[in-house]
Amino acid sequence: MFCFTQSRKGDAKSQREPVNVNFIIEIDNDDFVGHPFASLRGTNPGNQNSKICSDFRIFLFQNNHMKKQFPKVFIFLLVISSLTGFPANAQATLNADDVKAQMLKDWQRAKDYTVAYLDAMPADKYAFKVNDSIRTFAQQMLHLAQGNINLASNGTGQAKLYANGQLEKSAGAQTHDSVAYYVKASYDFVIDGITKLDASKLGEKVGAASTSLTRLTWLNKAFEHQTHHRGQTTIYIRALGIRPPNERLF
Numbered sequence: 001m002f003c004f005t006q007s008r009k010g011d012a013k014s015q016r017e018p019v020n021v022n023f024i025i026e027i028d029n030d031d032f033v034g035h036p037f038a039s040l041r042g043t044n045p046g047n048q049n050s051k052i053c054s055d056f057r058i059f060l061f062q063n064n065h066m067k068k069q070f071p072k073v074f075i076f077l078l079v080i081s082s083l084t085g086f087p088a089n090a091q092a093t094l095n096a097d098d099v100k101a102q103m104l105k106d107w108q109r110a111k112d113y114t115v116a117y118l119d120a121m122p123a124d125k126y127a128f129k130v131n132d133s134i135r136t137f138a139q140q141m142l143h144l145a146q147g148n149i150n151l152a153s154n155g156t157g158q159a160k161l162y163a164n165g166q167l168e169k170s171a172g173a174q175t176h177d178s179v180a181y182y183v184k185a186s187y188d189f190v191i192d193g194i195t196k197l198d199a200s201k202l203g204e205k206v207g208a209a210s211t212s213l214t215r216l217t218w219l220n221k222a223f224e225h226q227t228h229h230r231g232q233t234t235i236y237i238r239a240l241g242i243r244p245p246n247e248r249l250f
Helices: 064-068 095-119 137-156 176-196 214-234 233-238
Strands: 018-021 022-026 058-061 075-078
Touching: 022 176, 064 137, 075 095, 095 137, 095 233, 137 176, 137 214, 214 233
Parallel strands: none
Antiparallel strands: 018 058, 022 075
16 A cells, blocks of 8 residues: 655656655665565566555655755655555545535534534523623524525525524524524525535536635535534533533534
């Protein structure tokens, strides 16, 4: 599961040659230095471009400028295949439908996790805040819900829910039941949008020129946003002497 390449000074071909590596040693020296993996697969270490190749590919462009900047420097780069979960010689493939399926699983997991937070906070404490300068628990969760809708709609192309107002500033939305309703609805909105989205369009760029991002990126930003604000409410729950829900990473 290693790749090795040897470069020498004055080799014009290697100056802009992409080298597939998992493990590389570069030495600012004309002499070949022995490599512990050189004997794998019968590779001859004396060959100028000898390689021991794996299915992982990291592209390194060698040039004389690098050597001038880093004289007599050893560069070690190691990728351990066991951390990837793939067999050493397996060719991993991932298509748009796989990405879509995983997103749906993650958004359902995120919804369940957030609902656990809503249930952990006592209904009469939704107006609680740790400091006067920050949002209440209810406002944090309503802000999360609005973010789910606004950010994800850019990725899915759906018309936004509650587009004419800010949920966190709505006086009638601050109770336990109202917050739970809006938060669950926001996750359902995202899950429904991803379900109906043509996976082949995930790489399509959408949005204004200043924020032109792929649909996948918009959905990732929505996921990051809800994770951030759910995490912020952990301190609200702990400040009341309540243990927050355990992490649901899987």
